[in-house]
Amino acid sequence: MRRVRVLGFIALGLLAAATALTPAAQAARKLRVVTTIPDLKALTEAVGGDLVDVDSLSRGVVNAHEIEIRPSMMLKLRRAEVLVENGLELDSWIDVAIQGSNNANIIRGGAGLIDVSRSLPVLEVPTVRVDRSMGDVHPRGNPHYSLDPGMAPIITQNIVDGLARVEPEHRPTFERNRQAFLAELDRHMGEWSKMLEPVKGSRVVVYHPQWIYFLTRFGLVEAGWVEERPGIPPSPQHLVRLVRTMKDQGVKVLVYAPWNDQKLAARIAEEAGAKPVLLAQMVGGVKGADSYISAVDYNVKALAQALRQ
């Protein structure tokens, strides 16, 4: 009898351990979604609401071009039912992680893979032959479109279509959530446009060419890059030319992201008589930019303030 009790306790213990270890038990009835970048996590949460459990493979402070493939990413992907990727080769590292995840749902051609760059009006698509002498160029165009809130309708539509492919019965809810989110975004859009209206046409120098969608949306002009070629550290000659250009054109602001060389940005700005402005390249890029709207809000306010001075 004692032996039976002991065996019973052991069986119960094993059952409890197995239950605790099973992530599916913790996230029951929610669609498990993984995104490559935090902006897409925020937008997927806005669309999916309570029906999704979303995790991002990268954080807002890192360079999304150069993410190290950790096996822990593969574990997240192994459990994912849906993967949302930025596309346009910003997050092409994801292919290695997908392969290591052994998850058939999210491979290329799988129903669970959503490329949100579909049907987007892509900027800076090269019209001439490109090669690596131009640096880390993107042959299909600039991939940093999520910085532009005006792209949110198309991005979220792609997300709705992708989620509904996996869970068609929830399409009306996804659509409803999307409409509510876009309505809120539209309210903010009016404020943001008003805020940047007085400085429209201002020239801005950026560290890495990742702000073109955002600047274009609000009528600002990209006057130059700190990186002479994308992804390659600048030469001293280029920096001398850049400082001269900034002085000649009266550029007041140098925009940089958390992963850029902040000391270099500050030095160039100082020499050119401009102000270095740290912007949230993605959700979580700076303190307080915890949601998609707050990240855009932070960027608009920081830029408006710097350009008005």
Add this chain to the structure above:
Amino acid sequence: MTGTRSISGAVAVTLGLVLAASPAVAQDAETLRRELEQLRRSFQEMQQKQQQAIDALTDRLRRLEAQPQPVTAQPPTAPATTAPPAVAPTAPAPVAQTPGGFQTGPLTPMDILRPRQPFGLYQQRGAGQLLFDMGVTGDFVGNLVNKKLERTQLGTFAGRENRFFPREVELNLFGQIDPFARADVRIEAGEEERGAATRVSLAEATITLLTLPYGTQAKFGQLRNRFGWSNAIHEHDLPWVDRPDVYRIFLGEEGLVEKGLEATWVPDFLPVYLEVLGGVFTSDNETAFGGGRLSHPLVTGRARAYFDLSDTSAIQLGTSVASGDTTDNLRNTLLGYDVKYKYRPDGWLHPLLTLGSEGIYSIRRVSRSTDTTGLVDTDGDGVADTEVTTSSVSRRTLHRFGFYGWGEVQPWRRWAFGLRYDRTQYPVDPGYQWAIEPYLSFFPSEFLRFRLGFKHTERSRDTVFDPDGPRARVGNELFLQGTFILGAHPAHQF
């Protein structure tokens, strides 16, 4: 009479039918009117819907056309004045995502049997685009050694001492074959010995089945085995100029490259990443095995676990096994361990510190013939007076071990400094060797790297390489390496 009755009957039937049909005709006309009205309403509704769809598309087209063009400084232009369009809460037209092209979940046995069409992938790319990726990597090595080492050819690059040579120029072709499988092909060329023509060979060619059930995947073809951490890495991607001594000595200069099948399983119920691998190969590696037939296969296994210690640091632990027959049809079993740690400060594009170690423990059966000489009575006089040598073959098991430890510091994006320490016994011969190798790497960009290394090797006094030739117990080598990547190259794992 009969005729009159018949006519009366016919009239009666006709009248009956007419009387019965009159309300029916009236009813039909009413029904038709209703149906016509319904059709008209349906048509109007449809027309309205079509108009709405046209309006939505027109609206979307207008918004897209109103998208301001980017204004950049090259060439300098006037500031953009186009008013930014407000965010439109109305839904843009649904984005077509070719429903037929998507695979919905793992395959069942019936799915595997069913004919398939790989159109899903094709539709994701535009016409005229290449449906796979390709790239070229080039790895050139300069090897400067002292004269003794050149004469004995006991250096790291035997037969290529004091030369600058293309070690590995590789053409990589990879991509998905269809929605269910991918292929990786690597063709390489390199100089293998002094003055010899550059040889082109197939380095790897594999098919990976991606949609197997229960978190499994199968890969078959010719491949670099996932035995340990560094064996699967190609020469140009190694963090050092040369492959660690333990791999070169136990598995040959190329490491373990085999033809066969391996399958992996990644369970999704564990709190950490664990990959379990099993494989069966033809056992072509003559340094360690050499069975060369599936009837005497090389069987491999590996388990790899990974732990995120924090957002900035992580450790990977692995254990491997490879067991097969040698050319003497005797069993050789290799047990391996590997550990790798990385620390990458927040926001850095590269790790600041990388530490790692791998080791191989060999359990190898060997046969050794022993000659015994003694006096034998051959003429029957009862006196052993003739010297006779008899040979006997004995078998025994050799236990040998080798490992390396390595550390690398990369304080700047373009520069990395590292040090590797090797110590290994020989799989069959007695003795051991140790080596220390400091190196310096310079990365002008992500796609170009130069490396300078120095290797000091010492062998134990009981080492016997060539009893008839000279020995080189101490060796010093200077390495120069230049590596480029042209085109596509898969991202590196942890």
